[in-house]
Amino acid sequence: MASDGWYLTDDVDRHLARAGEFLRSRPAQHTVHLTVTETLRSRGGRVYGDGAPEFGVLEGEGGGRAAFFRTPPHPLVVTSLSGEEADVLAGRLAGAGRSLSGVNSDRDTAAAFAAAWQRHTGADAVPGKRLRLYRLGELTVPRPVPPGRPRVAGEGDRKLLAQWHGEFSAATGETAVRDADDWADERVERGDLILWEAPDGTPVAMAGAAPKVAGQVRVVAVYTPAPLRGRGYAGAVTAEVSRVALAAGADEVLLFTDLANATSNGLYQRIGYRPVSDFAVYHFG
Structure with missing residues (x-):
């Protein structure tokens, strides 16, 4: 030491x-x-x-x-x-x-x-994102539930997952350092990513879960393509991922939000997530 x-x-x-x-x-x-x-x-x-x-x-x-x-x-x-x-x-x-x-x-x-x-x-130290960590209290499925149903992403979804991974990284301003196909492969193999699909079977949103460690599971990669937003898909698929985590024995279900996105912060609170603490990112020149 x-x-x-x-x-x-x-x-x-x-x-x-x-x-x-x-x-x-x-x-x-x-x-x-x-x-x-x-x-x-x-x-x-x-x-x-x-x-x-x-x-x-x-x-x-x-x-x-x-x-x-x-x-x-x-x-x-x-x-x-x-x-x-x-x-x-x-x-x-x-x-x-x-x-x-x-x-x-x-x-x-x-x-x-x-x-x-x-x-x-x-x-130089430039302020970046301001984030809020939330913990799930009592799960409340947002109403009305949009048409369709949830399902676990499978073998036939790999190409779509890779595409959405790239779009999600771009939309959130994250640096995508790993190959999108590798990311999709890992998600399918672990079975920890859920899709919401429309009544005709078309996937319209996704949400995943990080591995359970020390009793906690974190919801990640919540994404709806831009043309499909505002229809309740993100809330429905997030609620389902949260339900699955609880059913699998998680003591705590967590997620981060960008404080600049008032829509997502409001949505997660309606589902039952409550603030824990605030985080911040700084970028160095």
Whole structure:
């Protein structure tokens, strides 16, 4: 362990051996860290992107008290830090010559780390998305339910899923670092993506679920093609994914929304999702 308390590694198993108990102590707030590291562990550390992953845990007498991971080119994802801890971490990474595209964390930590990164590197820090984490309370299926029915995406849907993956990435401003066909293959193999199909069998919306870790499941990839929006499909398919997660034994069902999208924030609250905390992304020049 370094004198600043941060233990860094590129081995996900070593990281989880040190940080796992801390991450599982607050599964909702640490949902991204838990699901990404579990996915990497299941792939044997293989990632899709520009470089190898890196992990860190801040250790004290009582064990881990903070952690981060980064999978280039994505921003650094870090758990809550004090202003001093954010400054120490920024200095450690800058001093080691790390190049960061940004930071993603709870609102206060993200702001503190962005300011610290500017001090240590001189790089610009541009505010990006503001996100809100929601937890499902009592599930309420939105009414009226649109015509059609839900079904699990299967072999015959791979081409459509790949197409929608690209459209979803573009619509949300996310950097698509993995091949769309690979993404579709993985979803079909895991059986964790649900389509809403019209009465004639045409898929009109999708929503997926991240793997269950520490009792929590996060709803992901909620997408309706632009010409089909406003008809209740997103609400119906999100409610179904949420129902399936609960039926499979999830203790918590979570999702993130972009705070700039008032429509989606209102929709998820009508389904039964309640705010947990706010997060922010900063991009570094």
